[in-house]
Amino acid sequence: MYLILYDICNDKTRQLLVKFLKNRGLYRLQKSVFAGDIKKNYIKEIIIESKKIIVEGEDSFIIIKVNKDIFKKMIWFGIDIDVEKYLKEKYIEVI
Amino acid sequence: MYLILYDICNDKTRQLLVKFLKNRGLYRLQKSVFAGDIKKNYIKEIIIESKKIIVEGEDSFIIIKVNKDIFKKMIWFGIDIDVEKYLKEKYIEVI
Numbered sequence: 001m002y003l004i005l006y007d008i009c010n011d012k013t014r015q016l017l018v019k020f021l022k023n024r025g026l027y028r029l030q031k032s033v034f035a036g037d038i039k040k041n042y043i044k045e046i047i048i049e050s051k052k053i054i055v056e057g058e059d060s061f062i063i064i065k066v067n068k069d070i071f072k073k074m075i076w077f078g079i080d081i082d083v084e085k086y087l088k089e090k091y092i093e094v095i
Numbered sequence: 096m097y098l099i100l101y102d103i104c105n106d107k108t109r110q111l112l113v114k115f116l117k118n119r120g121l122y123r124l125q126k127s128v129f130a131g132d133i134k135k136n137y138i139k140e141i142i143i144e145s146k147k148i149i150v151e152g153e154d155s156f157i158i159i160k161v162n163k164d165i166f167k168k169m170i171w172f173g174i175d176i177d178v179e180k181y182l183k184e185k186y187i188e189v190i
Contacts, residue, residue: 005125007174029100030155031102031127032127057173059173060125062170063169063171064098064170065165071159073159074157074159075157076156077145077149
């Protein structure tokens with residue numbers, strides 16, 4: 001699984017990136033965070049495409065590879081999160 | 096290590112949270128992302144305090160526990176990241 005975090009100053013650039021990440025099967029976790037269980041070659045493509053889109057020294061783009069267990073142990077509150085959507089598998093919350 | 100991700104609508108609430116997270120030894124990774132190697136009881140305190148601060152159903156607050164290896168394998172571009180600051184140990188980037 002991958003977490004993608006970004007700070008993009010330009011609105012048009014940001015919208016372009018959001019569209020692109022959604023097309024590659026990632027789901028929006030927060031305004032500037034996407035997550036999903038996608039193939040490695042998609043990540044390579046995302047790196048290539050994102051480097052073309054973002055403004056060096058101004059925008060920030062981070063990719064973190066996490067395993068499903070880490071994602072399942074995530075703590076969240078405020079707005080509910082449908083973890084199964086990200087994991088693409090059944091998930092029983094451990095409280 | 097912990098990653099803390101948030102979407103906070105109210106500016107005052109957000110500033111309060113930022114101050115609080117910095118006081119607990121976390122560093123800002125992006126505008127709405129903090130990270131750091133802090134003690135478990137600090138995380139408990141952060142959960143209690145953040146639940147008081149954020150607006151249920153409007154704001155989003157996520158805590159993800161990651162190990163140092165995951166953080167070291169992070170890919171980033173755009174704005175440089177001083178990984179050592181987060182890890183609190185020497186770090187040699189593997190390219």
